[in-house]
Amino acid sequence: MTSVVSGSRCGVLGDPIEHSLSPVLHRAGYRAVGLDWSYDAHRVTSGGLPDFLAERDEALRGLSLTMPLKREALGLVDRVSSTARAAGAVNTVLFEPDGSISGDNTDLPGAVAAIRERWSGPLRSATILGGGATATSVGLALCDMGVTEIRVLVRTPERATETVESLQAHPSAPHVQVGLLGEPEGEVGDIVVSTIPADAQTSALVEAVASAPCLFDVIYDPWPTPLASAASGTVVSGLDLLVHQAALQFTLFTGLGAPLEQMRAAGEQALAERHRPGATA
Numbered sequence: 001m002t003s004v005v006s007g008s009r010c011g012v013l014g015d016p017i018e019h020s021l022s023p024v025l026h027r028a029g030y031r032a033v034g035l036d037w038s039y040d041a042h043r044v045t046s047g048g049l050p051d052f053l054a055e056r057d058e059a060l061r062g063l064s065l066t067m068p069l070k071r072e073a074l075g076l077v078d079r080v081s082s083t084a085r086a087a088g089a090v091n092t093v094l095f096e097p098d099g100s101i102s103g104d105n106t107d108l109p110g111a112v113a114a115i116r117e118r119w120s121g122p123l124r125s126a127t128i129l130g131g132g133a134t135a136t137s138v139g140l141a142l143c144d145m146g147v148t149e150i151r152v153l154v155r156t157p158e159r160a161t162e163t164v165e166s167l168q169a170h171p172s173a174p175h176v177q178v179g180l181l182g183e184p185e186g187e188v189g190d191i192v193v194s195t196i197p198a199d200a201q202t203s204a205l206v207e208a209v210a211s212a213p214c215l216f217d218v219i220y221d222p223w224p225t226p227l228a229s230a231a232s233g234t235v236v237s238g239l240d241l242l243v244h245q246a247a248l249q250f251t252l253f254t255g256l257g258a259p260l261e262q263m264r265a266a267g268e269q270a271l272a273e274r275h276r277p278g279a280t281a
Helices: 022-033 051-052 082-087 107-118 133-144 155-168 202-207 226-230 238-254 260-274
Strands: 011-015 039-041 059-063 092-095 101-103 124-127 151-153 174-178 191-194 214-217 233-237
Touching: 011 022, 011 191, 022 039, 022 082, 022 214, 022 260, 059 238, 082 092, 082 107, 082 133, 092 202, 101 260, 107 133, 107 214, 107 238, 124 133, 124 202, 133 151, 133 155, 151 260, 202 238, 214 226, 238 260
Parallel strands: 011 039, 011 059, 124 151, 124 191, 151 174, 191 214, 214 233
Antiparallel strands: 059 092, 092 101
């Protein structure tokens, strides 16, 4: 477990990055446990991660990664956790005391925690909207939770290739089908997971999945999304996922238990302030 070192630094990398809530969550966690750590956002575009890692500050203890860096990081770390390897994505980078770099993925266990916090019903079948790294992580989380039938809806079938391969490699060997977002048909299953932007949530799609017993929309801003507004069942939000995966990162970075509720409250407050009348973007 990581030992606590005064004045250590962490951060989040990605592009775009200016509206990331990760600094808000992690800083709230540090304040809650009395750590004098810092956590900042850095814009790093696709292909820029090698240079950032090579030029990193010695005080840097850990990084959170968002798009488009999650899959890119796989080939840039010295050790990859089994979870990150299965997901085909690294969202957490740890700088070890011996100078090596480890890659992990907290999206997957964070998704399990987020879903189970809100939904205690059966999970046997699922529909996933989108086919990127987040779709893969949440899909694998669903497999861990007992889902054996998964339908992946994407704009074009080739967008789902990596996700389908990762899901089919899971020990539970779920049955995976691929369909088109623009032509949703059939039963949605016990849970619908959306990893697509709010502006891609068409009225036809919203209508097709509104009856799902549980909707998990990984977006947290803007909120509610069209899918969340129309949902008739339990809703799990992107903030739920963000808080739980950030709490897991917090523990990996610091070695301390994460103050989950303080981190959640900080995220909720930041979103409320962001959208209050007269607030600047």
